Amino acid sequence: MKATSHGGTRVHLDPAGQGRMPDAARAAFVHWTRHDDRYGPYELEEYLEDVVRGELADRLATALHPPHGDTALFAGAADAFAAFTEQLPLGPGDRVWTTPYEGHEQLTALYALRDRTRCHLTVVPLRENGDLDLEWMQAHLDDSVALVSVTHVAAGCGIVNPVEDIGRMLRAHRCLYAVDASYSVGQLPLDVSRIGCDLLTADGWRFLRGPQGLGFACFAPELKDFYGPSDGIRPRPAPHGAAVVALNAALAERPQCFPDEELADEVRDVVLRAPGTEVIAPGGVQSAMLAFRHERLSAGLMRKELAARDVVVRKLVGQENPLYLPGRGITTAVRVSLHHDTDAQDIARFGEVLNEVLAAAYRSPAVDAPRRQQEGATILRFPTRAAAGEDIGALGLPHGR
Missing domain, CATH: 3.40.640.10 (Type I PLP-dependent aspartate aminotransferase-like (Major domain))
Known part of the structure; x- marks a missing residue:
């Protein structure tokens, strides 16, 4: 964790978006x-x-x-x-x-x-x-x-x-x-x-x-x-x-070490225990990056609320993976990623803050609307879902050519 200007600590969980440069x-x-x-x-x-x-x-x-x-x-x-x-x-x-x-x-x-x-x-x-x-x-x-x-x-x-x-x-x-x-x-x-x-x-x-x-x-x-x-x-x-x-x-200055696999498992457990969350984790092998969304709270609002409490995460837009996420109804999500210097205190603090944010969301009538009404779709000119194993068309060209 890193000290902030107001005396608290900042937990940086977005090296996949922008790593913190060494001094x-x-x-x-x-x-x-x-x-x-x-x-x-x-x-x-x-x-x-x-x-x-x-x-x-x-x-x-x-x-x-x-x-x-x-x-x-x-x-x-x-x-x-x-x-x-x-x-x-x-x-x-x-x-x-x-x-x-x-x-x-x-x-x-x-x-x-x-x-x-x-x-x-x-x-x-x-x-x-x-x-x-x-x-x-x-x-x-x-x-x-x-x-x-x-x-x-x-x-x-x-x-x-x-x-x-x-x-x-x-x-x-x-x-x-x-x-x-x-x-x-x-x-x-x-x-x-x-x-x-x-x-x-x-x-x-x-x-x-x-x-x-x-x-x-x-x-x-x-x-x-x-x-x-x-x-x-x-x-x-x-x-x-x-x-x-x-x-x-x-x-x-790069050490020959990588994010702790046990801490990545702890992050996954923290998110799975949080009420109303859905983890986006396909496949048999996952990295130290985890995406999730919530049944009530939009990804953008979650990111802002976490940032206000000095926990830095990433808001994902589905079109960052346009052949996978949008076709599965995922327009936005929150992504957490770990670095080699992420420690158990960081994960514990993330869990505390996440539960605090979600608890406030359930108390507030302002976020009672369904998730998809709160999340705005970002539209890029890509097919939302291609038929896997088939040729794909794009940009107005015939399918399969």
Whole structure:
């Protein structure tokens, strides 16, 4: 817990949304931002080239264990993935697989790929418990599958997808394998060589605790041309140099430990014991992220009431996972996530405050309306629910093309 200006303690349970920068990283970010503003970019650029980029590459390699050393920096994982899909040379005979747990930014890039190449975009079906159906994948896998895109941990429900099992399945086939690790890097141990992916993308401001606006791609040597200059491809904004310095400083302080699994179980128990809650936790393996909603209280109001009592959580919008959450009637939810420094006192305080907020909700006639009347749907231009295992249409294009 962290002391607040009014003498209390703040419980931060949203590293999946924005990790708290270590003091050294924040100081480096402020120093080099001011230096760049006052003296121009030249000294910062020299410092990046002479010191930081090599150190950062080494620290990312230590965190990811890639079989190769190629990394590129971007403004975020979404930009890194789009830079890849915008150049992928597919055609109408190619198939691309994704999952119901993909984030909307990855889906935006995949829809654009489909528009450009006329490839088939297919959603891998789920088993009854919410796990990806690996038997379906094995039965339908052939050399027409050109790309498989999987998110390691889903932003909206915390499921951990079996990326290593999928990598072993794909190893003997011609398809490229892309993994979005934005919500797993820094939360779970990662080993790119064991995953077997050709491309891993991630944000640097979540569990890695760097500043916003900085992500990276770790890619196989055969994809090197995808991340070089290319005619006709829109240039990607580079992350600010001060952000790169800050991420390097954050990784320098990153301990080789992860959120406590027992504390994650305690959070789940706290929410399950709270009156009127519904936990959104599909699949057999869950991460240290938990989403839930309440029968009376909207997610937005819960977040505000918890924040007023110095407990920081996240309000989720269903369209963050547009192929999974909205089709199941989930428009908004609350997400709790843990970091390696979350302790038992934090969880106990969260439980106390959550029960206090919910007790007040049951006493108040102002929140007696059904949940769906209080929650406003956020509409993005995505299908609310795709038929799993079938090609999906998007943006007015014919279904399955």
